[in-house]
Amino acid sequence: MTMTWAPAFLSNPERFMAFSRWAAPMFGVIALALGAVGLYLGFIAPEDYQQGQTVRIMFIHVPAAQLSMFAYACLGVASFLSLIFRHALADAAAQAAAPLGAAFTFLALITGSLWGRPMWGTWWVWDGRLTSVLVLFLLYIAYIALRASMDDEAKSARAGAILALVGVINLPIIHYSVEWWNTLHQGSSIFAEGGPAMPPVFLIPLLLMSLAYMAAFGSLWLVGIRGEVWRRRAESAAMRAAGN
C-alpha cells in the first residue's frame, strides 16, 4: 500500500531529515517569540473580577491541556500509519510524541491543581474532566513503558500502536466530560457556543500562548523524531558491525 496523501511528503527519512533540520529550530524561534509576547500580554492584563490574579495560571494551564490532547492525537495518527503502512518513520513519530505528551499532560494536571486550590478550595476532585485527563497521563506512561519493555522493534511498534489507538477513545471523553457529567471543571471558554466566552484582553494572550505551545511541541517533536531516526540507524550499524 502506498501513502498518497500529506504524510507521504515526509515518509522518506532522508527528506524528513532535510526538512526537520531547518524546521525544528524555526518552530523553536516561533515558540519563543509567541511565548514572550503572550506572557507579556498575560501579565499586563487586568486581574479577573472573580479569580483575581490566579487567572494568569490560565495562560499556561489551558495550552498545556490542549497540547496534552493534541499530542495524543498525533500519537494516534502516527500509530495508525505505523500499523497500516508499517513505516518506520511513522513509528518514530509515535515514539517521539509520547514523552512530550506525557510532559504536557503532567503540566495540565499540576497547573490545574495549583489553580483549583484557591478557586475551588481543593487540589483534586474525582470528576469527569480531571479523571479522564489523569487516564490520559496513565495512557502515555503505559505506552512509554510498553515500548521500553520490548526489544523487538517490530513487535514493540505493533503493540504500542494498538495501545495508542485504543486510548484514542479517551480524547472525546475528555472533551465532552464537562457536558456529559456534572463537574467542578468549567465548560469550554474558547470554543463555546456563540463564540469565545472571555474578553479579548484574556483571549488574545491565551491564543498566543496556545500557538507558542503548539510551535514548541512541533519543534521538540521534530527533534525527538530525528533522535529516533539516529537511534535506529545506530542500532542497524551496530548489528552490521557485530555481523562482520
Next chain:
Amino acid sequence: MFDFHYAAFIVPAFAITLAVFIGMIVLSLNHARYWRRRYEDLAARAKPPK
C-alpha cells in the same frame, strides 16, 4: 499591582512549567545528539581503511 495572597499558587505553576520545558528541551536535544554521534562513530568505524 500583584496580589501576593495568590503568589503561593501562581509562582509554583510558572516555575514548574519552566522547569518541565527546560527538561523537555535538554532531554530531546541530548537524545538526538547522543544517537547522532553514536551512529557517526559506528559508520566511521565501518568504513574500510584507505
